[in-house]
Amino acid sequence: MTPLEILSATVSGQPSPRVPVFCNLLDQGAKVLKMPPKAYFANGEYVADAQLKMLKHYGHDNVWSAHYVGKEAQLLGCKDILFADNGVPNVADFVIKSWDEIATFEIPEDITQHPHWQVMDDCLKILRDEVGSTNPICAYVTASTTLPVILMGMDKWMELVLIGPVDLRDELVRKCSLFVQKQLTAYRAAGANVIIYASPFGSTYFMPKKRIVDWSMPWMQEDLKAGTDNIVYYGGMAPINTVMQLVIDTLKVNIFYPAPEDDISESKRLINGTGLTSGVLDDIKMIHWTEQQTRDEVKRIMRLGKAGGHFLFGTGFMPLKLPEANILAMLEAAFKYGRYS
């Protein structure tokens, strides 16, 4: 079976030889091509090339589109990203600098005509042609209730959400939801077949559950009204077990990518033999582990999650500081302990 078939069988509960193994190598691509991150991410062909090289080198299942934090902000007018040679890019220019600017903030009519989308499209075209029939191709979309964080900064958004004018808050989220819908359509058309829907404001780490029910959920329903195919619910590394049942019931999404601190057995209980949940390794701790500690943790995750299927092994957004030996040990263990035979 191809990795894509294994993933599909895992979601539907059909027999498969092993647990799918996702490895989220994003910023590593620039290192592979020995390029500065800014130049690397400016060209979709570079990103696709590096993704394919890493796929061949490590043998994991998935590839990534040209995603980095701030990409969505650039599609909405952000003019400055702080790239770093040793880590993830950072939004350095907020599109919305004051609440007054929400009224004039506009979503592009056709995001696929934007130069920053062109990079994404170039990347996805190559990945689709090369591995689209065999491997999952991942894209990342931030939920409308969280997207303002990269447009105006976390503290300003938190302030507007919690103590600001409700009509202004919802005007911004309505615009963001429109953007989310456009992105989902564009990604699907471009060939992404796994869409990580990141919703930290849909995690009880960020918000009380009542707010999630009353406010986040209706907007997420709006985001996903065209369909939930291939949508993976992700809390942005914040725990999501406490909202999983709510997401299943309300959004009709049953594929989850929890945080390392979410209890795997509880995640499995919640999906109740349908869809998919993931055991996510804490790759920040992994920076300082030995190879044996890494293998032991993979073994533990597989022991908790593998039985009964509907389970994927995954990583966080792997820091550049991760030792190569640990990445190799992790993958070796994932294929060894994730086997079903």
Place this chain on the structure above:
Amino acid sequence: MFETYINDYNEAVFEIDKELALEVIESALEEGVTPEQVVFNIIIPSIEVMMAEIVINADTNLAQHFMTAQIAAEVTEQMLAKFESPPDIIGRVIIGTSYGDLHSLGKRIVMGCLKSMMVDVVDLGVNIKAEAFVDAAVAQDAQIIAISSMMVHTATGEEGSLKVRSLLKERHLEDKIKLVVGGAPYRFDHELYNKVGADSWAADGVTAAKIIHQLIMDGKS
């Protein structure tokens, strides 16, 4: 007498109802509670209740932490203007985000709580070089340098806490100035603070204020 106010105020904060929280304070003032009592007998104990709640109840969330700090800072500022004499400041903290890091929410929560707890906070802002932290701590006679990092590379990078520690050592300041770190990466690896040379860490902004307060008090004793 104050217990009812503390309970009502905290309930409002937990429910993220700023108006109700401010109404509780307004009622207290109308009923004869002094501005000094509002701060020392309602606001500070309320922050302490939230600090305790975080330890025993994993379900507290960032929104509640934000509201705790936001409302406490706002009320304290209003009350300080009405104090009969300026309160004693218990210590001073230099705070900022690490070099390359532009995320300011955690820092804002820490600052809000500390100010209400009568700790003087000097905010250097975001994307701060190690030298600036140490220079400011010396110039301002601060007991604590607090560094917030949201990303792994800014938490562990050579220009962040590691360099602050090396500068403190080089300038023989380690006994006088303690280094506290916080932010998302530390939440995933509880030993990371050690690896970046910090004296202590916190998983959230409210707890960070508690730890900083404790370190200042330890330094006095």
